[in-house]
Every structure is written in C-alpha cells, then in structure tokens.
Amino acid sequence: AQSVTQLDSHVSVSEGTPVLLRCNYSSSYSPSLFWYVQHPNKGLQLLLKYTSAATLVKGINGFEAEFKKSETSFHLTKPSAHMSDAAEYFCVVSPSRRAYNTDKLIFGTGTRLQVFP
Amino acid sequence: DTGVSQDPRHKITKRGQNVTFRCDPISEHNRLYWYRQTLGQGPEFLTYFQNEAQLEKSRLLSDRFSAERPKGSFSTLEIQRTEQGDSAMYLCASSLAAGWNTGELFFGEGSRLTVL
Numbered sequence: 001a002q003s004v005t006q007l008d009s010h011v012s013v014s015e016g017t018p019v020l021l022r023c024n025y026s027s028s029y030s031p032s033l034f035w036y037v038q039h040p041n042k043g044l045q046l047l048l049k050y051t052s053a054a055t056l057v058k059g060i061n062g063f064e065a066e067f068k069k070s071e072t073s074f075h076l077t078k079p080s081a082h083m084s085d086a087a088e089y090f091c092v093v094s095p096s097r098r099a100y101n102t103d104k105l106i107f108g109t110g111t112r113l114q115v116f117p
Numbered sequence: 118d119t120g121v122s123q124d125p126r127h128k129i130t131k132r133g134q135n136v137t138f139r140c141d142p143i144s145e146h147n148r149l150y151w152y153r154q155t156l157g158q159g160p161e162f163l164t165y166f167q168n169e170a171q172l173e174k175s176r177l178l179s180d181r182f183s184a185e186r187p188k189g190s191f192s193t194l195e196i197q198r199t200e201q202g203d204s205a206m207y208l209c210a211s212s213l214a215a216g217w218n219t220g221e222l223f224f225g226e227g228s229r230l231t232v233l
Contacts, residue, residue: 009157041226042226043120043121043208043223043224043225043226043227044160044208044210044222044224045224046221046222049221090159090160092159104162104165104173104175105160105162105222106162107152107159107160107161108159109157109158109159110157110158110159
C-alpha cells in the first residue's frame with residue numbers, strides 16, 4: 001500500500017530564510033507524488049508533481065521538490081520564505097501505477113508553515 | 118468565478134438530522150471527487166465520479182452516506198442520521214480525465230459540517 005509521512009506538523013521560519021518541509025513515502029513501485037498547499041479559507045492548490053520524469057521538480061511560487069528513491073523522500077524546499085507562504089502543506093501520493101492518474105489521492109497529515117517577519 | 122464551488126460553506130445540525138452538500142465542478146471537467154478532512158488530518162478520499170458514473174467508493178463511506186451526480190455535472194453528498202463523528206470539512210474536487218491529463222485536482226473551499 002502507498003502512504004506518505006510528513007515528518008513535521010509545524011515549521012516556523014523567518015521571512016527570507018530557506019524553507020524545508022519533509023516528506024517520506026512508502027510505495028511498492030515508483031509512485032506519482034504531489035505537494036498541495038491550503039491557505040486559510042481557500043481550496044487546496046497543486047504546488048508541484050513528480051511522475052517519474054526529472055527527479056528535481058519545480059513548482060509555483062518558487063517551490064521545488066526532489067525525488068530521492070534511495071531515501072524514499074520527496075522534500076519540499078524554497079530558498080527564501082515570503083509571508084504569503086504561510087499555509088498548510090500536504091504531501092500526496094497517487095496509488096495508481098499510471099502517471100497522472102488521480103483516481104484516489106492519499107494525503108499526508110500536513111505541515112503548517114509559519115513565516116515570521 | 119469558474120472554479121469549483123460548494124454549498125453550503127457551513128452547516129450546523131443536530132445529531133440524527135440529514136444534511137446535503139452540493140458541488141459544482143469546473144464545467145469542462147468530467148471527474149468529480151469527494152474528500153473528507155478532519156481537524157489535524159489530511160483529506161481522505163470518499164468517492165469519485167467520471168461523468169455520471171460513480172467509479173469508486175471508500176470504505177469510509179458508510180451506508181448513511183450517498184453521493185450522486187445525476188447529469189454528469191453537479192454532485193450532491195447526503196449524510197443521513199448524522200452523528201457527531203461526521204463533523205468535518207467535506208471537500209469537492211474536479212479534474213479532466215483524458216489521454217493526457219495534468220494529474221491536478223481542482224478543489225473547492227469545502228463545506229464544514231458541525232453535528233451537535
């Protein structure tokens with residue numbers, strides 16, 4: 001079975017400093033992995049996705065994630081945090097072998113990012 | 118606004134009452150999903166439709182829950198005889214399933230249910 005584990009429930013950074021949100025996955029085959037962001041009172045929004053192409057994936061708003069099979073990790077990073085990055089971030093795995101299949105996504109428990117001025 | 122819309126945004130009900138949520142997906146999207154999110158947890162899959170066909174239901178979806186998408190456009194999620202454990206945010210999402218799709222779900226802002 002596929003699953004994701006988000007290692008931190010809360011992360012606090014100062015504006016302008018790097019962001020690291022950690023995610024480990026479990027899958028019996030090469031998975032499709034995503035990061036979604038949820039701002040207060042807003043719908044979930046896709047940040048980026050990995051589907052067995054390049055292992056370094058670039059997303060919106062300056063976020064990146066690197067797929068590391070040897071470490072079963074898919075950590076989300078950003079070089080410099082902005083106040084507007086404060087939100088809940090979810091690491092997500094698709095249980096399907098087929099790339100881009102979104103039949104039934106499996107979400108992690110989320111990491112709340114706080115950004116201090 | 119051409120995004121996914123959900124109604125009502127908030128619903129407070131007494132235990133034992135029935136509630137119904139509505140979701141209007143992005144118009145050209147043929148897939149529609151329902152997820153449930155409780156406090157401190159990530160969204161959990163409930164069910165999804167392709168056009169009007171309900172293709173999969175989670176074991177989380179007890180007999181008290183029923184979802185429909187009668188004309189392949191909007192969808193309703195009904196909960197009968199609500200229980201306090203049903204209190205959650207119910208999220209709707211849509212996507213375009215095609216030979217090549219982006220793997221992206223577009224989510225609504227959710228319908229928050231509180232059962233007293």
